Amino acid sequence: MSDDRLRMTPGPTEVPVAVRERMSEPTPNPDVEPEFFEFYRDLTDKLGAVYGDDDVLILGGEGILGLEAAIASLVEPGDRVLCLSNGLYGDGFADFVEMYDGEAVVCDAPWQEPLDLDAIESQLEDGSFDAATMVHCETPTGVLNDLEPVLDLLDEHDVVSIVDAVSSLGGTPVPTDRIDICLGASQKCFSAPPGLTVCSVSDRAWSKIESFETAGLYTDLEPWRDAAEEEWFPYTHLSSNLYGLDAAIDLLLEEGLEAVFERHEEAAALCRERADDLGLSPYPDGARPSPTVTALEIPGRAIEIQERLAEEHDIVLATGLGDLEEDVLRVGHMGHNARVDRVERTMDALEAVLE
Template sequence: MLMTPGPTAVPEPVRDAMSHELINPDVESEFDELYDRVCEKLSDVYGTDDQVIVTGGEGILGLESAVACLVDEDTDVLCLSNGLYGDGFADFVESYGGNATVVGTDYDTELALSELDDELAAGDYDVATLVHCETPTGVLNDIEPVLERLHDHGAVTILDAVSSLGGVPVPTENVDVCLGASQKCFSAPPGLATASVSERAWERMEAIDPESLYTNFLPWRDTSAEFPYTHLSTNVVALDVALDRILDEGLDTVYERHRSAASRCRERGSDIGLELFAGPERSSPTVSAFHVPGRAADLQAALDEQYDITLATGLGPLADDVIRVGHMGHQADTELVERTMDALAETV
């Protein structure tokens, strides 16, 4: 039983859709219609009027592409971070020749608003990056006040919402590029990156004119004549069905299902003496990261061997200090959570 915070388990109707006869995305108009339909459904999930695109590649491709398209030599970029992926944005910025200024805090604390205000008062930033849900620690950031400040400053904003989109309401009003991925709350197979792109972001991309093909969003602005490369048509078919499942259930119901699964997971964790890495008030409804210093790998292995349940450990410096239960997408189910926590209780 897969209970990781992405890739998530793929439900049977989505798997069945992938067995249908292949659509050739290069020559069949059926794929054009499919792609447009998927983008319209994604717009509903995003809750935005901005254009939404779907590119072939895992979610990290979306993060790098956003930076590649909006950052060039000597671009000043403000990177807000309280986690591994927030730090990673700064690495992308530097690799594309930009100047990254990181406003960072400890991984178990909130984004630093006072330091952000100081930086915005002292500098002129063209682009800013931030993360909604830091999957390695389960932290869900309160990003609306941050986005308001960045909007007033005039910075083009890039938001990593990969592990929150489709499971948690994502505030997109002041976001210029909002990034998602198929393998998280959508519960579709890995392989697709999604992005909503504002008109202001498109204009900046056109001014920069990125040279790359695969990390360039610009060719996706108008796909009426052709796609930039052969799309992953089978993955797009799967995402279409996965989105239908979300929209048919209703977004409010989906969000409540995630909250209920998270609440039950944490109640059970507390019963067996497990504490959340960042505390309940800052933890995402999509993933529970329990603090188990030095024990994560052993717990993961025992659950796999004895119960055939797969959890995730932490990443980076917290690799063996955090065990993560992914109650996102298809896995945001209290019955699955109960089975998982029964096994974890016995293992602990």
Template sequence: MNDETLTMTPGPTAIPEDVRNAMAQPAMNPDVDPEFASYYETLLDKLARVYQTDDEMVILGGEGILGLEAAVTSLVAPGDDVLCLGNGLYGDGFSDFVEMAGGNPVSHSIDYTEGFDADEVAELVGENDFAAATMVHCETPTGLLNDFDEILSTLQDADVLTIVDAVSSLGGTPVPVENIDVCLGGSQKCFSSPPGLTMMSVSDSAWAKVEETEQDSFYTSLEPWHDPDFSFLPYTHLVSNLYALDASLDRILDEGLDSVFARHGEMAELCRARGKKLGLEPFPGTESLCSPTVTAFEIEGQAKEIQRELHDDHDILVATGLGEMADDLLRVGHMGYNAQESRVEGTMDALESVLE
């Protein structure tokens, strides 16, 4: 890939120059440098402002999947019944983590083009004694955004802990963090930072469950991170990645969350309007289910070839679908730094040329 390649994938995204430059700073030693604790606390405060929460923040050294596994490993005890809501690959995949933790996943899987019926979920909650529930806010492989407000309220009323994968939505669209016990994010999506960090907010109720649950792992356990004065972290943190995340957070906070969310919405509308002119429809079919951060166009049996031509002939990198839909969906990431008119227009201009 050359320096001119326009990376319009739904993560990892293109990284702004100031974020890349931040990584080049001399790295302090997080284990012994007395200034690190203060720096880290300030960084977590910025992250909490983007999350819009008063819950405790945790940053783990590892890609976003680490956060999904760590949340389940830390909160699910052997024998716990866990409701796994799935209308996409990642939602369905949560059940695997539950099984690895010794829990009993109760999967409520629906068609990948549909949103959840809050009444159906409420009925499931009323009929079972769930310790926790897992779900995905934005299903990156299909560009579907779930509305969980009513469902989260039902789960909260029933004292069911909630674990939400918001990796592809945090920083790009509002997330109801105030009603989520563990809300997971990733550095390489809307934050437009390098891959390598997973972030999460953890409620008091979630911490209580962590403390009462026997931890049979260290690296994937949240328990060692529950240190209010940051005097000791479980392992040497990825300092250069933290510097990059810090710069990314500054970009978001300087622009203002309302402006950031509006920009993502406008670029999503632009992308899909251009696609419709080319005869392309977004995969979920229903506009209200389409994410402001990624669009998956239906291109049956042609996605990989079009992806190759965009890259080889136009120096633009987009993504295809995953799993059974690998060659049927072409995904354009308009998240973070990529949610700019020039980048979206350039991508769609090239797509128009390839299709013609």
């Protein structure tokens, strides 16, 4: 493996030098030294600029922790949760709901299609729900769901919304001001190492979270509401990871959110244009594509081409997940890798392998 290996995967993404250098700095003891709590507060303020929301938490754990913590903190035994799904992670929310003894009502659509608004409206009119879950960007297929009309329906029925924005936050606009719990992670568009969950929590969500006692500690969001102000954390925080995330957010804010979003759109457009030139179809064809990841149909050859790209060109891509592993190749153009020169190098290599 050479030093210039290019990892164009849809997370974890390439970690910039500035982030790696920041992580090597000495860190204060996160349990007892006041300067660490001050640093944590400053970092959540920076994340608030990304979210457009002041009430942001950072948890010590990879992004899946956030998905489970949201359910563990909001769903009581017997609560009915509408799980909106057109992909792997949408389905996964239902598993968490059942794990915490809630009733998961799955309103699903084929992976090749957007969320079914008519079916969602019908479900909401037929029964009451305590919460609803959905995914903004389904990374396995590269589909970006349109959240606004879904959130309109949930607001009409006073349903608390939980959104997995792990693969979109920081790479494309997310209507965070309308979401009760909006989940992100360090290793996607922020281009920091895996290990941290970020989330915003609305007043409506806090009211429900505080209304019952969660059967757990690591997955309980309630202690985090005032932890930084009280200078106490439920467990020892990942100080070096937080330093890395701080450097990553600095890079994002210095560039400016609009410029970052535009860079992602340009990289995605180039990737799809080059793929079309190679005769490759996006998966799914015709759905709303994400600017952070492109999935390409290569029936029966995805793993073979993935291996050849790594061996012959030092470029790492991801295949599909589950039943799509052999048939879909995914190019991650998110975070630090959302740059046209990196996409050009990737697609040049893909062209060489296919020929």
